[in-house]
Amino acid sequence: MSNLRIFAMNHKKISSLHINNMCSSKIRASLKRLRLHVLLGRNYSSLPGLIGNDIKSLHSIINPPIAKIRNIGIMAHIDAGKTTTTERILYYSGYTRSLGDVDDGDTVTDFMAQERERGITIQSAAVTFDWKGYRINLIDTPGHVDFTLEVERCLRVLDGAVAVFDASAGVEAQTLTVWRQADKHKIPRICFLNKMDKIGASFNYAVESIREKLKAKPLLLQLPIGEGKTFKGVVDVVSKEKLLWNPNSDDGKDFERKPLLEMSDPELLKEITEARNALIEQVADLDDEFADLVLGEFSENFDLLPAEKLQTAVHRVTLAQTAVPVLCGSALKNKGVQPLLDAITMYLPSPEERNYEFLERISRLLLPFADHHVEIPSLTAGNIALTVGLKHTATGDTIVSSKSSALAACRRAEREGEKKHRQNSEAERLLLAGVEIPEPVFFCTIEPPSMAKQPDLDHALKCLQREDPSLKVKLDPDSGQTILCGMGELHIEIIHDRIKREYGLETYLGPLQVAYRETILNSVRATDTLDRTLGDRRHLVTVELEAKSLETSSLLPVIEYAASVAEDLSQASREAIENGLHSACLQGPLLGFPIQDVAITLHSLVIHPGTSTTMISACVSRCLQKALKKADKQILEPLMNLEVTMTRDYLSPVLADLAQRRGNIQEIQTRQDNKVIIGFVPLAEIMGYSTVLRTLTSGSATFALELSNYQAMNPQDQSTLLSQRSGLS
Numbered sequence: 002m003s004n005l006r007i008f009a010m011n012h013k014k015i016s017s018l019h020i021n022n023m024c025s026s027k028i029r030a031s032l033k034r035l036r037l038h039v040l041l042g043r044n045y046s047s048l049p050g051l052i053g054n055d056i057k058s059l060h061s062i063i064n065p066p067i068a069k070i071r072n073i074g075i076m077a078h079i080d081a082g083k084t085t086t087t088e089r090i091l092y093y094s095g096y097t098r099s100l101g102d103v104d105d106g107d108t109v110t111d112f113m114a115q116e117r118e119r120g121i122t123i124q125s126a127a128v129t130f131d132w133k134g135y136r137i138n139l140i141d142t143p144g145h146v147d148f149t150l151e152v153e154r155c156l157r158v159l160d161g162a163v164a165v166f167d168a169s170a171g172v173e174a175q176t177l178t179v180w181r182q183a184d185k186h187k188i189p190r191i192c193f194l195n196k197m198d199k200i201g202a203s204f205n206y207a208v209e210s211i212r213e214k215l216k217a218k219p220l221l222l223q224l225p226i227g228e229g230k231t232f233k234g235v236v237d238v239v240s241k242e243k244l245l246w247n248p249n250s251d252d253g254k255d256f257e258r259k260p261l262l263e264m265s266d267p268e269l270l271k272e273i274t275e276a277r278n279a280l281i282e283q284v285a286d287l288d289d290e291f292a293d294l295v296l297g298e299f300s301e302n303f304d305l306l307p308a309e310k311l312q313t314a315v316h317r318v319t320l321a322q323t324a325v326p327v328l329c330g331s332a333l334k335n336k337g338v339q340p341l342l343d344a345i346t347m348y349l350p351s352p353e354e355r356n357y358e359f360l361e362r363i364s365r366l367l368l369p370f371a372d373h374h375v376e377i378p379s380l381t382a383g384n385i386a387l388t389v390g391l392k393h394t395a396t397g398d399t400i401v402s403s404k405s406s407a408l409a410a411c412r413r414a415e416r417e418g419e420k421k422h423r424q425n426s427e428a429e430r431l432l433l434a435g436v437e438i439p440e441p442v443f444f445c446t447i448e449p450p451s452m453a454k455q456p457d458l459d460h461a462l463k464c465l466q467r468e469d470p471s472l473k474v475k476l477d478p479d480s481g482q483t484i485l486c487g488m489g490e491l492h493i494e495i496i497h498d499r500i501k502r503e504y505g506l507e508t509y510l511g512p513l514q515v516a517y518r519e520t521i522l523n524s525v526r527a528t529d530t531l532d533r534t535l536g537d538r539r540h541l542v543t544v545e546l547e548a549k550s551l552e553t554s555s556l557l558p559v560i561e562y563a564a565s566v567a568e569d570l571s572q573a574s575r576e577a578i579e580n581g582l583h584s585a586c587l588q589g590p591l592l593g594f595p596i597q598d599v600a601i602t603l604h605s606l607v608i609h610p611g612t613s614t615t616m617i618s619a620c621v622s623r624c625l626q627k628a629l630k631k632a633d634k635q636i637l638e639p640l641m642n643l644e645v646t647m648t649r650d651y652l653s654p655v656l657a658d659l660a661q662r663r664g665n666i667q668e669i670q671t672r673q674d675n676k677v678i679i680g681f682v683p684l685a686e687i688m689g690y691s692t693v694l695r696t697l698t699s700g701s702a703t704f705a706l707e708l709s710n711y712q713a714m715n716p717q718d719q720s721t722l723l724s725q726r727s728g729l730s
């Protein structure tokens with residue numbers, strides 16, 4: 002298994018390409034579902050070997066030439082239509098024989114029970130299919146903000162992505178987040194303006210929002226024929242053909258592609274010729290090779306430029322990420338998806354066009370077909386597969402072939418880390434950015450049905466955490482209870498549900514609470530001495546330190562040493578001090594939340610010879626806790642960016658409600674017939690907001706929330722919170 006595609010390492014540690022680190026129980030559940038699907042007759046096309054596990058026939062489908070492979074993801078704001086688009090893609094490619102529908106809960110990629118019930122995507126699903134001689138590995142990613150980590154972990158393995166937009170809304174809050182993530186991972190993209198059939202859909206509006214909000218250069222490869230109810234098809238700007246879908250066809254397979262003619266479509270032809278000329282000029286501006294070609298041979302008449310030449314140049318520009326091709330359609334009404342598939346093969350890169358290093362050895366490989374998995378003997382570079390049974394890896398890791406290569410990679414990462422400021426370093430080319438794990442903002446206690454089941458709960462949580470590092474599990478030092486920390490209400494609810502369904506454990510959740518932070522407002526000094534004799538060894542440390550508030554925001558304390566202390570401090574003592582200071586900052590003096598934005602200076606430190614590093618840590622930690630207790634303290638609360646979209650009739654009640662929630666409105670935008678409120682609101686005030694908003698607007702409004710920063714609570718709110726908590730304890 003020599004050529005499995007593996008990414009070297011991330012900047013901090015050795016980690017592995019790891020598409021889906023499933024626990025074996027989940028695999029078993031998936032296989033059970035596969036049998037159920039077959040029995041119950043969800044209509045999968047007869048992919049050779051898929052159902053029968055015929056390895057030989059699978060072999061021919063798993064090793065296409067690398068130039069013909071496309072590893073792509075679909076990303077978007079929640080509800081833009083990713084899953085519906087994916088379903089159409091699978092249907093037209095022949096992977097499924099019937100059209101799935103999110104609203105009916107029978108799609109291929111939303112296979113988790115919760116996904117089907119809620120009609121949203123939570124876990125990424127990978128499916129492999131062929132389109133016109135190309136192998137496409139497609140990953141459907143979730144749109145809900147609680148699951149952004151899941152999106153990131155997919156982006157790391159993609160060579161290209163399709164960004165799906167709701168054409169009536171243009172760029173929405175979550176689109177910006179995933180777009181930035183794709184920028185970070187340098188992923189070439191094409192845009193699909195979906196929902197062109199929807200009332201209020203506007204191609205120009207959506208394109209403008211791509212230009213303005215994403216600061217991207219859209220290349221209009223298609224123009225729509227009609228919008229909203231009149232949407233019938235698209236015009237291919239590159240080939241000057243119109244594509245019309247037969248209104249009587251119920252699955253969109255029947256459409257005709259006709260060249261635009263002067264005789265029958267004079268107006269449209271004129272419009273498209275202008276659009277094509279503008280496109281050619283735009284691409285020539287971005288690509289020197291194409292500029293030379295156009296200016297040389299075709300400067301007199303762009304009409305003579307063959308479509309393939311323009312397509313090749315658009316491919317290069319897309320790969321260079323200097324512009325993004327834009328297409329449009331309506332997945333729900335089965336229009337525009339086949340040309341999108343053509344565009345994926347034509348404009349997005351193959352793995353060999355992206356600079357990765359490949360090497361690895363793994364014992365078991367599985368090819369994913371959404372929730373079906375087929376064991377395969379080998380895989381060539383550029384493909385995506387699953388591996389199971391790895392006990393010590395977690396999402397975001399990169400697997401390397403031996404300990405020595407791991408150490409070499411580590412050393413190299415460290416060296417590169419030191420010269421990070423240099424542009425285009427070798428590591429930049431080789432490495433994938435690590436997964437950034439967002440800080441959880443909510444927590445609650447979780448209890449097993451009986452004490453005897455605690456080990457089962459611990460096991461389930463351990464497995465779930467390996468799949469989803471944005472889930473944190475802690476032990477409350479006072480009560481001994483297990484605490485779940487997550488990204489949002491929905492995130493914790495889903496985890497609770499999965500423990501029940503996948504591990505057969507009925508657990509009880511305590512009330513959901515906001516994860517606050519603490520800080521100090523002034524400068525304080527403290528001294529401490531630890532003197533203990535264990536056996537015949539005396540441990541003696543005396544420390545004097547100062548803690549003060551930092552102007553800038555920093556999760557970890559900034560640690561400084563007075564010159565006299567730094568002088569003869571060994572590396573081991575320095576590490577012990579830093580461990581002690583970090584651990585003291587995990588529990589603030591007010592409510593036990595982590596301390597942030599502090600600087601700590603060690604003014605003096607005396608260590609008796611023979612004192613263990615554990616004792617140094619303990620003394621420094623206790624001294625800092627003493628200092629923090631003396632300081633003027635402040636609670637910091639998570640402040641969320643909020644975007645609410647509603648029809649104009651509901652603007653006043655929504656605004657009035659937000660005013661009561663300490664909302665700070667920044668802007669009210671008009672988008673088509675809708676009003677969009679953009680502002681900030683403290684997380685504590687927005688719990689359960691989806692239910693309230695549904696009631697206020699008869700279910701017509703949508704909202705997106707994202708952590709903005711932590712802000713100081715005002716004195717009244719802080720004292721209310723403190724008295725509530727002391728009342729509880």
Ligand SMILES: Nc1nc2c(ncn2[C@@H]2O[C@H](COP(=O)(O)OP(=O)(O)OP(=O)(O)O)[C@@H](O)[C@H]2O)c(=O)[nH]1
Pocket residue numbers: 077078079080081082083084085086103104120121122123142143144145195196197198199330331332333334
């Ligand atoms: N009018 C119209 N509605 C669509 C279209 N595509 C999807 N929808 C509807 O939009 C809603 C959301 O579609 P999904 O495909 O689940 O969207 P998604 O982006 O996968 O959503 P998440 O998985 O929750 O992020 C569903 O009710 C779809 O029926 C379209 O082309 N036109």
